[in-house]
Amino acid sequence: MIPQTTEPRPPVDHGRAQHQKAGHPRTEAARKTNHRAPTAAATVHADSAPRPDQHDHSALRAALAAATEDTLVYDLDGIGRQYAALCAELPGVAVRFAMKACPVDEVLAHLARLGSGFDAAGPQEVAQALSTGVAPELIHYGNTVKSDRNIAEAYRLGVRDFATDSLEDVAAIAEHAPGSRVFCRLATTGEGALWGLSHKFGCSPEDAVRVLDAARAAGLVPSGLSVHVGSQQMTAEAWGAAIDSLAAVLEALNWRGITPERINLGGGLPALGVLDRRGRPLEPPLDKMFAVIREGMERLRAVNAAPLEFLLEPGRHLVADHGAIRAHVARLTSRHRLDGTGEDWLYLSCGKFNGLYEMDQLQYRLEFPTHPGGQFVNAVVAGPTCDSDDAYAQDGGRVRVPRAIASGDPVWIHSCGAYATAYATRGFNGFAPLPYTCVGGGPDPDGGAS
Ligand SMILES: Cc1ncc(COP(=O)(O)O)c(C=O)c1O
Numbered sequence: 001m002i003p004q005t006t007e008p009r010p011p012v013d014h015g016r017a018q019h020q021k022a023g024h025p026r027t028e029a030a031r032k033t034n035h036r037a038p039t040a041a042a043t044v045h046a047d048s049a050p051r052p053d054q055h056d057h058s059a060l061r062a063a064l065a066a067a068t069e070d071t072l073v074y075d076l077d078g079i080g081r082q083y084a085a086l087c088a089e090l091p092g093v094a095v096r097f098a099m100k101a102c103p104v105d106e107v108l109a110h111l112a113r114l115g116s117g118f119d120a121a122g123p124q125e126v127a128q129a130l131s132t133g134v135a136p137e138l139i140h141y142g143n144t145v146k147s148d149r150n151i152a153e154a155y156r157l158g159v160r161d162f163a164t165d166s167l168e169d170v171a172a173i174a175e176h177a178p179g180s181r182v183f184c185r186l187a188t189t190g191e192g193a194l195w196g197l198s199h200k201f202g203c204s205p206e207d208a209v210r211v212l213d214a215a216r217a218a219g220l221v222p223s224g225l226s227v228h229v230g231s232q233q234m235t236a237e238a239w240g241a242a243i244d245s246l247a248a249v250l251e252a253l254n255w256r257g258i259t260p261e262r263i264n265l266g267g268g269l270p271a272l273g274v275l276d277r278r279g280r281p282l283e284p285p286l287d288k289m290f291a292v293i294r295e296g297m298e299r300l301r302a303v304n305a306a307p308l309e310f311l312l313e314p315g316r317h318l319v320a321d322h323g324a325i326r327a328h329v330a331r332l333t334s335r336h337r338l339d340g341t342g343e344d345w346l347y348l349s350c351g352k353f354n355g356l357y358e359m360d361q362l363q364y365r366l367e368f369p370t371h372p373g374g375q376f377v378n379a380v381v382a383g384p385t386c387d388s389d390d391a392y393a394q395d396g397g398r399v400r401v402p403r404a405i406a407s408g409d410p411v412w413i414h415s416c417g418a419y420a421t422a423y424a425t426r427g428f429n430g431f432a433p434l435p436y437t438c439v440g441g442g443p444d445p446d447g448g449a450s
Contacts, residue, residue: 054081055272060324063439064412065369067326070349072420072434074102076110076441078322079417083114086269086314089290093297093310096140098267099125101315101418102323106438108132111318119267119313122146123153130157142226142264142313144169144185144201151176163226163264165203167214174218181223182215183264184208186245192238193230193268194361201228205249212258225249226264232316232362233268236288242266243296250303259306265293267313271320273415275363279397282362316418323417325350325434329409330384332377332401344379346401348411351383351390354431356416357423359383360393367412371402385429 060075067073086095096119097111103125108118109132117138118129129139136158141151144165151162155177162173165185173180186208190196203211212222225246229238246263253260270284301308327350334344352359359381366381378398382391392399424433 052081052084054078054085055321056081057322057324059439060322061412063437064324064326067410067437070325070327070434072323072325072355072416072436074104074107074319074417074436074438075322076106076438078440079107079319080110080114080441082318082322083111083116086312086317090293090297090310090312093265093312096138096142096264096311096313097318098142098313098315099129100422101267102319102420103128103422104436104438105131106441107319110441112138119315120154120159122150123157126154126157126159136160140183140264140311146172148172148176155180161223164211164215165201165207167211170211170215170218170220174215174220179219179221181221182212183224183226183260183262184211184215184222185226185228186242186249188227188229188238188242188245190230191241192233192235194232194234196230197228198230205245205252208249209252209256212253212260213256216258222253222258222260224260224262224264225253226266226311228266228313229268231268232270232274232282232284233289234270234282234284236285236292238268239265239289239292239296243292243299246296246300247303250300254303254305259304260308261306262309262311263297263300264311264313267315267317269312269314269317271316271415271418273321273365275365275397277360277362277393277396279363279399320418321415323415323420325355325413325416325420327355327411327413327434329405329407329411331407332379332403332405334377344377344398344401346379346381346399346405347384348381348413349384349431350413350434351385351431353383353385353387353390353425353428355420355424355434356383356413357419360389360391363392363396363399364416365414366399366401367414368402368405368409369412370409371405373402375403376400377403384431387429 060073063073096117098119100121112132112134119142120126120129120139121143126139139159140161141154141159142163144163151172160180162180162182163185164170164182185202187202190198215222227242229242274282276282297310327348330347330349332346336342379401381399
């Protein structure tokens with residue numbers, strides 16, 4: 001049975017007892033500091049109950065306005081509302097937050113308090129997840145790429161659920177994590193996503209049957225299947241295609257006497273507040289995606305000979321729109337290209353190497369709080385380093401920038417809460433990663449900053 005995340009979970013459970021036995025001194029301290037009585041934000045909202053608005057950015061804006069230096073702000077209550085909204089859309093689906101999207105202790109601890117588990121990519125992430133006090137049963141090793149040592153270490157830390165997509169990996173799991181549960185990742189096309197994730201991970205349906213067959217023969221539990229439809233997926237059809245593929249493999253597995261017990265529907269759910277490379281709003285059909293996923297779950301349940309449970313490992317969808325950067329203007333300049341064309345450039349204190357890793361694939365909404373009106377120029381936006389990759393896409397859209405903006409003026413960069421902290425370099429060209437601040441997350445989940 002997958003520990004469900006749609007209801008707030010009590011802090012202590014069987015898994016924790018196991019975890020302490022394995023000798024993790026930090027766990028008890030983490031439990032004391034991180035866990036408290038379940039709060040209203042963690043509950044699934046009945047249809048009739050008013051739902052807190054996950055798009056309320058007032059706390060984030062207040063923190064941006066209060067900042068006098070560059071910082072990345074996470075709104076923990078906003079992330080909590082996003083989590084609750086997701087649980088309400090997909091009742092009964094257990095959430096394993098993809099840590100890579102935001103490996104910030106406070107964010108992880110907040111999600112753990114709300115009942116989330118974690119998708120970890122290696123033993124270091126497993127250890128960080130455990131430091132929130134979450135039980136090892138709520139952590140799975142979602143990376144199909146792992147060394148013998150990685151597997152053994154994760155197993156030692158208490159992890160018993162491993163993603164896989166090859167016979168070689170199955171053999172290694174059987175040796176270094178004996179008796180564990182494995183779920184096989186099916187390849188997807190990645191179509192419709194900004195980042196397809198289609199090459200490095202996942203196997204064919206035929207391979208998946210072979211892999212789970214081998215797992216069973218090696219004494220592992222062939223517990224399920226997983227997919228990832230690509231990050232910032234923009235189409236509901238991608239989910240439909242993934243469900244088709246899952247249904248076909250489930251049938252083939254059942255025919256061979258393997259009845260998976262869980263399906264991991266992966267990540268891919270989009271951020272809502274970002275723009276495409278041309279600067280046009282990305283408007284993912286979120287309601288339709290949820291409808292396709294709900295219908296797909298019913299379909300897969302009907303196919304499988306045993307009851308099925310569902311997992312989701314969202315990353316950016318939970319955090320992107322609840323993180324924002326207060327940066328400042330380095331300079332607005334105007335110059336001519338070799339062909340004589342004039343071009344304006346806005347250089348910011350923050351760019352690809354210290355917080356905006358994805359800036360060449362999408363655009364963030366910028367706000368200039370000290371210059372709400374006046375005359376504008378259309379500029380290319382770039383970061384502060386001496387590197388030409390540190391810019392919005394060259395073929396991308398220009399951004400409206402107040403002509404009067406001056407060096408040092410604040411700039412707010414919205415919806416950059418995902419993949420910001422972890423992708424920051426260690427100080428490329430001397431530009432340090434931004435410090436971060438968390439607001440909210442206090443005892444009153446609808447309340448203000450803590
Ligand atoms: C295995 C796995 N799960 C989940 C995610 C999270 O994806 P997203 O941020 O698109 O939700 C990723 C991201 O690449 C991943 O590799």
